[in-house]
Amino acid sequence: MSLFEIFVSNMMNIPIIKPLIDYLMGVPVIRFIVALILWRPFFAIAIAPGLGALGLYLLWIVYFERKLTARVQWRVGPLEVCRPIRGLIQALADGIRFFFQEVIVHREAHRPYYVQLPILAFIPVLIPIMFIPAGNVVGIKSDYAIQLIVAFLALISITIVVIGWASNSRFAFVGSVREAFMYFAYEVPFVIAVISMIFLYGSGNPYVAVEKQTIPGVFLNPIAFIVYLIAMLMATSRLPFEIPEADQEIAFGPFVEYSGILFGLVMTLAYEKLYIMALLFTILFLGGWSGPYIWIIGDLSHVLWLLLKTVVTISIIVIVRSIYARYRLDQALKLGWSSMLGLSLVGLVLGVGVGWFV
Numbered sequence: 001m002s003l004f005e006i007f008v009s010n011m012m013n014i015p016i017i018k019p020l021i022d023y024l025m026g027v028p029v030i031r032f033i034v035a036l037i038l039w040r041p042f043f044a045i046a047i048a049p050g051l052g053a054l055g056l057y058l059l060w061i062v063y064f065e066r067k068l069t070a071r072v073q074w075r076v077g078p079l080e081v082c083r084p085i086r087g088l089i090q091a092l093a094d095g096i097r098f099f100f101q102e103v104i105v106h107r108e109a110h111r112p113y114y115v116q117l118p119i120l121a122f123i124p125v126l127i128p129i130m131f132i133p134a135g136n137v138v139g140i141k142s143d144y145a146i147q148l149i150v151a152f153l154a155l156i157s158i159t160i161v162v163i164g165w166a167s168n169s170r171f172a173f174v175g176s177v178r179e180a181f182m183y184f185a186y187e188v189p190f191v192i193a194v195i196s197m198i199f200l201y202g203s204g205n206p207y208v209a210v211e212k213q214t215i216p217g218v219f220l221n222p223i224a225f226i227v228y229l230i231a232m233l234m235a236t237s238r239l240p241f242e243i244p245e246a247d248q249e250i251a252f253g254p255f256v257e258y259s260g261i262l263f264g265l266v267m268t269l270a271y272e273k274l275y276i277m278a279l280l281f282t283i284l285f286l287g288g289w290s291g292p293y294i295w296i297i298g299d300l301s302h303v304l305w306l307l308l309k310t311v312v313t314i315s316i317i318v319i320v321r322s323i324y325a326r327y328r329l330d331q332a333l334k335l336g337w338s339s340m341l342g343l344s345l346v347g348l349v350l351g352v353g354v355g356w357f358v
Contacts, residue, residue: 007035012043012137013298040299045139048303049279049310050129057275057311058268062091065318072322098264106169106257113166117159118258118265124155125272132279133206134289135302146204149280150194156273157183157235160244163266164254175253178329179244182234185336190231192344193224196351197284200224210288217285220354223347225285227340229317232281234332236274238317240324241332274314282309 014021021038025031036042044050063078067087070077078087105111128149130139142148157179164176200221201209209217218225234241245253255266282288283306291305327335 004032004035007032007039007042010040011035012038012040012300014038014300015298016296040137041139044132044134044137045130048137048300049132049134049306050139051126053307054129054272054275057314058271059089059091059095061271061274061314061318062094063088064315065321066090068318069322072319095264099261101260101263103260103262108168109257110166110168113162114168114257115262117163117166118262121156121159121163121266121269122272124152124159125269125276128152128276128280131206132276132283134306135299137299137303143203143205145206146194146198146209146280146284149276150191153235153273153276154187156269157187160254160266160269167254167257169257171256172254175244175256179254181329181333182237182241182243182336185333186231186234186340189227189336189340189344190235192341192348193227193231194280194284196221196224196344196348198351199348200351200355202355206283206288209283210290213287213290216287221347221351223343223350227344227347228281228285230335230340232274232277233317233320234336235277236270238270238274239321240327242321242326243329243332274317275310278310278313278317279306281313282306286313 021034024034037047046052067077069075078090081087081090081093103115105114131142131145131148132138133141133145160179161176161183164172164179167173197209197217198204200217201212203209213220232238237244245255255263258266286309288309289302289306291301291308294301294304297304
């Protein structure tokens with residue numbers, strides 16, 4: 001079987017644009033490109049819920065967070081960049097500015113690691129996308145996809161700690177130490193919360209998890225839901241757990257020495273991690289891609305429901321930034337190692353118990 005036939009055999013079914021696809025498939029060179037783009041594994045990784053959706057999410061979330069926080073605090077927020085649409089392209093303008101800014105590598109930095117790590121840090125961010133399905137739109141199917149996603153997510157904090165070390169700065173070092181402390185505080189309850197849902201569904205396969213959610217997982221195991229939600233805030237340095245960066249104290253923590261496009265890359269790490277964790281959260285607790293099937297968009301129906309639930313989850317999390325003050329490090333550690341750990345163990349017992357009946 002040729003490569004083209006492989007692509008055609010597993011193409012996206014999108015009735016609304018089917019006449020256009022049929023026309024393009026008759027053009028000799030264009031048809032190969034169309035077949036590749038609409039090949040389900042490629043579409044899942046490169047477009048949605050993968051890189052394309054991730055890029056649009058980054059452009060939206062930065063603007064939405066700044067605008068929402070400003071409104072809650074009686075400010076205006078981004079406005080001057082394209083004033084007629086009230087600064088809607090502020091995040092795009094910031095990205096262009098970072099891209100053309102000079103990248104300064106200070107004399108004391110461990111230069112090879114300092115430059116390479118912000119780029120390498122994207123590997124544990126991008127790999128989980130390959131295992132996140134949206135119905136039959138998926139990069140790689142695996143019976144252990146949930147475990148693999150959690151494993152790769154765990155690597156992101158390690159890269160952040162190493163980024164702080166590569167900066168060879170006392171402020172970056174303080175931020176890295178805080179990140180390491182926070183990592184150990186939330187990672188154990190987070191993993192236990194995920195395991196409790198795996199026991200509940202009897203599988204680490206996202207398809208099994210979604211199929212068994214005739215009742216959403218948030219109602220089947222509300223304890224694990226709460227633990228996961230708090231762990232998600234801690235893992236992505238969202239207020240009230242914005243402790244590793246703490247711009248009032250250590251001026252953006254592990255990333256304080258970065259500038260230009262390298263700063264743009266490391267700044268978005270937390271947002272990207274939030275996106276991946278919210279997708280997994282949606283699959284485990286909110287029924288994933290389940291929802292009324294919209295026949296006119298075909299396979300995109302599952303993608304739409306998954307992304308819609310994910311965006312609503314992230315939007316709610318963003319609101320927390322506007323209404324809570326930041327915890328001290330010792331308060332966050334106490335929360336992680338006492339209340340959250342205890343709750344996660346209760347959630348594990350509940351997950352095992354409910355798993356017998358689901």
